[in-house]
Amino acid sequence: MSYIDVSGLSFGYTKDSLLFNNIALSFNLGEQVAIIGQNGSGKTTFVKLLNGMLKPQRGRIKISGESIIDKSIADIATKVGFVFQNPNQMLFTNTVEKELALSLLRLKIGKKEQDSRINEMLSFFNLEQYRTTHPRNLSRGEKQKLALATVLIREPQAIILDEPFSGIDFKQRENLTNYIRILSEEGKLIILITHNIDSILENCSRVIALDEGKITYDLPINDFLMDETNLSKIGLLPTNYLKMLYKLRDIGLPREIYRKKDLIEYFKQNLEL
Ligand SMILES: Nc1ncnc2c1ncn2[C@@H]1O[C@H](COP(=O)(O)OP(=O)(O)OP(=O)(O)O)[C@@H](O)[C@H]1O
Ligand SMILES: [Mg+2]
Incomplete structure (x- = not known):
């Protein structure tokens, strides 16, 4: 059973235009999931539906096997922790x-x-x-x-962080990345909403892309990295780190190496540093 299970979810801020139309997604404990997408693609709205701040027009959201329809925000918060923008x-x-x-x-x-x-x-x-x-x-x-x-x-067993890297300095970002890793190792479900693509490589095992409320793809991180056009498909640009990674792949860097720590280790071994 998935820890968070969303099915047939439809929601719009106005009656005549739906942002989400019949969305289905599930999330398991132990996963680290990134949700990416341009400004206005619906990431925060999706989170607000999960924590009960917004109610869907149609569909069902279950957390730990129970529908959240009649649960208060405070009740839901004991099962899923939300850290807002x-x-x-x-x-x-x-x-x-x-x-x-x-x-x-x-x-x-x-x-x-x-x-x-x-x-x-x-x-x-x-x-x-x-x-x-x-x-x-x-x-x-x-x-x-x-x-x-x-x-x-x-x-809580699950934590959803909406843009946790904005407005904090490099050192704090490193700290937060470490906390996220500790929580992941404890088997919690982490859902990370971020524009910081490099942090996704460090923290996430799965990437969901939203575009105007539609799920463009939902991929394991390895498959996400396999196709260089995955970011441009949803109008996002690759970071310098990602560009470098693709160049290194062209000259033989193994696919499983994409985290900074692993890359440094790989160079140390192969360049006999
Ligand atoms: N309270 C609201 N009332 C009406 N429309 C809203 C409201 N909040 C958001 N929207 C609209 O819903 C769409 C999705 O917004 P949302 O905040 O979920 O996007 P987002 O992906 O989180 O964007 P960002 O990356 O800027 O945080 C946008 O078109 C936005 O203008
Ligand atoms: Mg947002």
């Missing part, structure tokens, strides 16, 4: 610590377990010194980390 939309209280405690409110866990989870998150995200700081006084990257912590603290 703008962390400001996710922060409500006047201290970092309270923000984390608020996230745990709906979980039936004791005070001791609550404190231990809060401490664990503060230390994991290096936010201990901001325990009593107002979230609005955090930097953009720190807000992003706090927003992610408020989701992870509930220990």
Whole structure:
């Protein structure tokens, strides 16, 4: 059974024009899925349908075997964690610590377990010194980390991140990539919406492309990389890293090597560095 199962999904912001028409998609635990597409292709709308912020006109969405039709956003959030494009939309209280405690409110866990989870998150995200700081006084990257912590603290099986790489610096991006890897290794389902194609190579096992609400393709990462035109098909441009990868493939780089770490290892061995 898939952890998230969407079938016959239709949705439009207005009655006479449907953005999604009869979409079917399923997602399993342990997968790292990228959803890509131009601005306005429907990525965020799809996520809002999954978390109950929007209701489909037709179709069914099941999470962990149960329809979400009559579930509240807060109920759904215990099964799937959502990290939105703008962390400001996710922060409500006047201290970092309270923000984390608020996230745990709906979980039936004791005070001791609550404190231990809060401490664990503060230390994991290096936010201990901001325990009593107002979230609005955090930097953009720190807000992003706090927003992610408020989701992870509930220990959901699936996490959906909408543009988590925007507005954060290189170092934070590396950190976030590492967190995503740790979560993947724990067997969680990760759905990553991003325009950052290089981060998809590092983080994802499957790529879904949306174009004006239609699924253009849904491919394992290896198959996605096999066809150089896959990005241009949906109006996106290859990154310099990807261009370099294709050039290296032309001169014999094995297909299974596409992550930066593996590429460096390959060069070390083959160039006897
Ligand atoms: N609240 C809304 N009311 C009406 N139309 C909307 C609303 N939100 C989004 N849309 C429209 O729905 C379409 C899909 O938007 P959506 O935000 O899902 O795209 P996206 O793929 O997330 O884009 P981006 O890459 O810019 O984040 C767009 O045409 C957008 O203008
Ligand atoms: Mg969006």
